[in-house]
Amino acid sequence: MDLEVRHLRALCAIADTGSLHRAARQLGVAQPSLSTQLKRIEQELGGPLFRRERTGCRPTPLGLVVLGRARPVVAEMRALVAEARAAATDADGPQLRVGSTASRALAGWLRRLRARQREPVLQMDVSPNALLRMLAGGRLDVAFVHEVEGSPLRVPDGLTLRVLIEREPQFVSLPADHPAAGRQEVRLSDLAEDRWMIDPTVDGEWDAVHRMLRAAGLSPRVLHGDYHTAASLVATGEVVTVCQPTCQPRPEMAVRRIEGDPLGVRLLLAARTEGELDLVFPELWEAYAEVAREAPGYREWLDRVGV
Known part of the structure; x- marks a missing residue:
């Protein structure tokens, strides 16, 4: 089985909706068909990509790695299609x-x-x-x-x-019920026991975050994944992550300054x-x-x- 863009789109849909049922509805396919497709993808890649839980589907560590690579490909394809359609219908030139x-x-x-x-x-x-x-x-x-x-x-x-x-100083996104969320400025030492999520596909991000953590004397557990997935995991208390200062907080997620503005x-x-x-x-x-x-x-x- 060779992976195609439609397979990557299916994985992203499952991750985004958190449910095979909702993903199937979003993709316009039957749920049994999507389940079969997922099993074939997991067999091809050598391991489970999602944990099936009572509350839905959550990415495994392998799933997070795959999603981190899949999302840019899916976004690229969507942009290509949108650009082609726009060019085909544009009567006023480029x-x-x-x-x-x-x-x-x-x-x-x-x-x-x-x-x-x-x-x-x-x-x-x-x-x-x-x-x-x-x-x-x-x-x-x-x-x-x-x-x-x-x-x-x-x-x-x-x-x-x-x-x-x-x-532009980079802030940190953390669960709203995190002890450090009660302050407007967070010390990196307050996040020493947390798992961090970093997107290794963003140029320079991996090295910069590691330099920041090492300078603070920290060596936390690090997961790889895109920041769309990171936001979902922050909301459920799984990780903390670096974010843009313009990021909007949500009821389940806080956005805070990092003391000393160590990353920009x-x-x-x-x-x-x-x-x-x-x-x-x-x-x-x-x-x-x-x-x-x-x-x-x-x-x-x-x-x-x-x-």
Whole structure:
């Protein structure tokens, strides 16, 4: 059995819904058919990907590794289909091809671009270096990326960069009932006994988080997985994880500053010319400022440092 995108899409659906029944309904297939497909995938990969529990399906450690690789592939395929359909129906010529790593500012940026009659086609990727290569190769017009502290991006020749935020501190996401969640600023030592989840596919993230933990004298247990899965596991008390300061807390999840701001990223907009940057940078800045001010912990941090 050769794994196909449809198999990866099925795994993501099971993880996202937490249930074979709900995943089957989302995918438009019968539950017995999805169960059989899952068994074949697990046989192909050599182990169980989900634990079947009374409350539903939860990824095993192997499942988390597979999902971490599957999600970017599924997202890439969705973007490819969306771009192809947009190109097929666009009667007004080429659209603005936007690349981006994950950001809460993205929705507001796209909305503002549309308001200026610049209909964007979006390409998401967890790898900023991959987006920069796509930009240099003419497959994107602009790319909004982040550079993890201590891991410089490999910027191809011919690209122009503009800094949106010189240093955005990274916060931590933890269960709402965690003892450290009662404080607005968390010490890393308060999280020494927790499992951490890191996405190893994000350029520089693995090394940066490990440097931060080692500098604090910590050697916690680490799981690999994408941050969509991490958010679900944080909510159930399984892990803590680094997150963007604009991340919105939920009833079951708290977002807190890390004492001393030991981890940061630089936010950059890239294009091939300054003129292309001028056309889209103001809207990106407005969108980022909007979500930054909507995040209570980050708003307090910005006020404190005078931004």
